[in-house]
Amino acid sequence: MAQALNGLEYGMLLFLLSVGLTLIFGMLGVVNLAHGSFYALGAYAGIAVAVFTGSFWLALCVAPLVVAGVGAAIERSCLRPLYARGPNAQVLLTFGFIYVFDDLLRWLWGSHVRSVAPPAALAGVVALGPGRFPVYRIFVILFGLAVALLLWLALERTRLGAIVRAGVWDAEMAAGLGVNVARVFTAVFAAGAGLAALAGVVAVPIQAAYPGMGVEILVRTLIVVVIGGLGSLEGSLAGSLILGQAETFGKAWLPDSSMFIIYGVMAAVLLLRPTGLFGRALR
Amino acid sequence: MGLTRRRFLRGVATTAAGAVLGGRARRARAAPAPLKIGLLLPYSNVYAVLGESITDGLSLVFERAGWTVAGRRVELIKEDDEVNPQVGLRKAKKLIESDGVDFLVGPVSSGVLAAIRDTVHQARQILIVANAGNDEISRDRCSRYIFRASFSNWQPNAPMGSWVAAHVAKEAYLVAPKYAAGFDMMRAFKETFVAAGGKVVGEDYTPFPVNEDFAPFLTKINQAAPKVVYAFFSGSQAVRFVRQYDEFGLRARSKLCGAGFLTESDVLPAQGQSALGIITGHFYSTLLDNPANKAFVRAFRAKYARTPDGFAVQGYDSAQVIAHGLTATGGDTRDKDRLLEALRGVEFDSPRGRFRFDPRTQNVIQPFIYVREVREVDGELANVVVDRIANVRDPGTGCTLPG
Numbered sequence: 170m171a172q173a174l175n176g177l178e179y180g181m182l183l184f185l186l187s188v189g190l191t192l193i194f195g196m197l198g199v200v201n202l203a204h205g206s207f208y209a210l211g212a213y214a215g216i217a218v219a220v221f222t223g224s225f226w227l228a229l230c231v232a233p234l235v236v237a238g239v240g241a242a243i244e245r246s247c248l249r250p251l252y253a254r255g256p257n258a259q260v261l262l263t264f265g266f267i268y269v270f271d272d273l274l275r276w277l278w279g280s281h282v283r284s285v286a287p288p289a290a291l292a293g294v295v296a297l298g299p300g301r302f303p304v305y306r307i308f309v310i311l312f313g314l315a316v317a318l319l320l321w322l323a324l325e326r327t328r329l330g331a332i333v334r335a336g337v338w339d340a341e342m343a344a345g346l347g348v349n350v351a352r353v354f355t356a357v358f359a360a361g362a363g364l365a366a367l368a369g370v371v372a373v374p375i376q377a378a379y380p381g382m383g384v385e386i387l388v389r390t391l392i393v394v395v396i397g398g399l400g401s402l403e404g405s406l407a408g409s410l411i412l413g414q415a416e417t418f419g420k421a422w423l424p425d426s427s428m429f430i431i432y433g434v435m436a437a438v439l440l441l442r443p444t445g446l447f448g449r450a451l452r
Numbered sequence: 453m454g455l456t457r458r459r460f461l462r463g464v465a466t467t468a469a470g471a472v473l474g475g476r477a478r479r480a481r482a483a484p485a486p487l488k489i490g491l492l493l494p495y496s497n498v499y500a501v502l503g504e505s506i507t508d509g510l511s512l513v514f515e516r517a518g519w520t521v522a523g524r525r526v527e528l529i530k531e532d533d534e535v536n537p538q539v540g541l542r543k544a545k546k547l548i549e550s551d552g553v554d555f556l557v558g559p560v561s562s563g564v565l566a567a568i569r570d571t572v573h574q575a576r577q578i579l580i581v582a583n584a585g586n587d588e589i590s591r592d593r594c595s596r597y598i599f600r601a602s603f604s605n606w607q608p609n610a611p612m613g614s615w616v617a618a619h620v621a622k623e624a625y626l627v628a629p630k631y632a633a634g635f636d637m638m639r640a641f642k643e644t645f646v647a648a649g650g651k652v653v654g655e656d657y658t659p660f661p662v663n664e665d666f667a668p669f670l671t672k673i674n675q676a677a678p679k680v681v682y683a684f685f686s687g688s689q690a691v692r693f694v695r696q697y698d699e700f701g702l703r704a705r706s707k708l709c710g711a712g713f714l715t716e717s718d719v720l721p722a723q724g725q726s727a728l729g730i731i732t733g734h735f736y737s738t739l740l741d742n743p744a745n746k747a748f749v750r751a752f753r754a755k756y757a758r759t760p761d762g763f764a765v766q767g768y769d770s771a772q773v774i775a776h777g778l779t780a781t782g783g784d785t786r787d788k789d790r791l792l793e794a795l796r797g798v799e800f801d802s803p804r805g806r807f808r809f810d811p812r813t814q815n816v817i818q819p820f821i822y823v824r825e826v827r828e829v830d831g832e833l834a835n836v837v838v839d840r841i842a843n844v845r846d847p848g849t850g851c852t853l854p855g
């Protein structure tokens with residue numbers, strides 16, 4: 170029971186991270202390898218804001234906006250000229266950004282591990298049967314669910330969501346219908362970056378920030394996206410929850426093969442449904 | 453236009469400067485080859501902080517010497533091993549073969565040291581180990597070309613086993629990362645803990661080097677409710693483990709003890725109040741009251757504006773080993789046997805106490821293993837010494853150095 174909650178909490182964190190990646194891929198067709206860097210940037214920016222203002226909540230609002238701005242700037246200045254050149258150029262570019270951000274973060278904040286305590290309201294533990302569970306992690310679970318719900322509403326129930334979904338299905342057609350696809354691309358990329366940063370801020374009280382954190386989490390995020398299916402919100406949620414549970418129970422019960430279990434789950438999903446749980450065949 | 457005093461002086465100055473510079477340039481041409489030191493350390497990933505601390509400690513020694521040792525200009529070549537054995541081996545080969553370094557210093561991870569050991573030995577490359585503590589390097593895989601200025605994993609943990617059994621409790625849950633160092637340290641602890649009547653009620657080895665979340669393990673510990681949790685983690689994982697341990701409310705229930713790396717000064721600020729009360733064994737504490745340490749802490753704080761940790765001491769001592777060894781041979785690195793002999797005999801005052809190698813293993817003899825408790829001192833968290841065990845040398849079982 171306690172382990173299932175651990176898995177759920179870890180899964181929610183993975184969801185916050187992977188949903189941005191999957192949306193960016195779905196809309197722009199870009200596998201953004203620098204997604205982990207946005208996560209790290211969000212974490213460090215969040216710490217900076219939290220330390221400067223003394224408010225974790227403010228950090229949770231400001232850092233994602235800053236990173237979304239960075240994402241928008243990168244999309245407009247660097248990615249846009251490459252859309253015509255196909256996926257390889259984009260993968261190389263975003264891969265390059267991993268190193269740029271890594272050095273930038275090190276230059277700005279040094280290589281020391283940094284962390285902030287969870288806000289006072291969320292400190293402590295609650296009794297859960299025989300065991301205990303940290304309040305902050307319950308917040309993470311609820312926060313993740315809330316973000317999932319809001320994203321779903323935004324995508325399914327608003328005009329902007331309809332445009333994004335249209336763009337995911339067929340960008341050319343959407344453009345033909347008078348949608349300013351270029352602007353939507355920028356918005357989606359910025360939103361994806363902001364979501365990664367949001368995950369970064371949320372993760373800081375639990376996991377701390379340190380150089381290389383973005384790359385470490387990137388692999389997990391990609392696995393989630395592969396399991397869930399590229400470009401799918403539901404897939405991202407399902408993939409995160411599955412991976413969260415698989416990794417948590419793997420660590421608890423079979424620590425020697427917890428890595429194998431993660432990749433095993435991915436391989437099984439790929440064999441049964443090559444496009445992922447909620448994916449559809451690529452054009 | 454007469455020859456004014458100022459003009460005359462300027463002329464003299466220019467001539468003099470020219471003579472001095474010219475002389476220096478001529479001398480430089482005849483100068484001996486630079487002393488190349490290859491640093492094989494992690495500058496990224498989980499142990500990045502450790503690599504940086506070691507580099508800073510080492511630089512302090514050479515900077516004080518004007519970057520010249522025994523008449524040879526010191527040149528550092530840094531390579532990032534990324535805490536990855538394959539990468540470490542490739543970079544080690546690069547430093548040995550293409551750069552032709554005189555000394556190799558590093559690595560941090562036991563895994564990397566295990567991977568490069570044979571290459572180093574076969575190349576007759578002198579390696580000063582600045583952190584990695586795998587016991588095997590002082591035992592069956594020891595080499596006359598490898599000196600260890602840091603510690604063997606056994607050294608801080610074996611004394612802690614009997615100490616915890618005698619002073620804390622006789623029931624412990626062990627947790628450490630799943631790689632050579634984790635296994636070594638827990639084995640050493642168990643050895644003396646069980647011999648002193650202690651009982652191990654649980655044991656977990658966590659994924660390494662990537663592990664974001666300790667929740668599954670902390671939940672297991674919560675259910676087992678042991679009196680003591682004995683842990684080894686380092687770098688970013690030490691921060692996460694200690695914070696999450698507190699987050700899960702375990703601090704009030706199970707006393708957290710461990711190898712000193714768990715609460716070194718590199719991670720204490722990020723751990724914050726969560727670290728209070730943790731008891732660890734280590735060969736060093738920033739608070740040690742000896743002249744060498746006071747000078748070291750002062751110089752380190754002045755240069756880097758932060759409190760030095762045990763890793764910085766390891767870098768500092770690695771540099772001192774090189775400096776003392778090289779001074780003894782008059783700067784000569786060609787005659788390897790002579791240099792090795794000089795290094796074996798090195799002795800100096802380190803921040804941790806009198807530094808000397810154990811001739812049987814070429815591993816440092818720890819003047820003391822300090823039992824330290826994290827407390828608040830002058831508004832800052834520090835490892836306060838509560839007990840100490842003298843002259844801790846690795847058993848060196850299976851090492852066949854002449855000694």
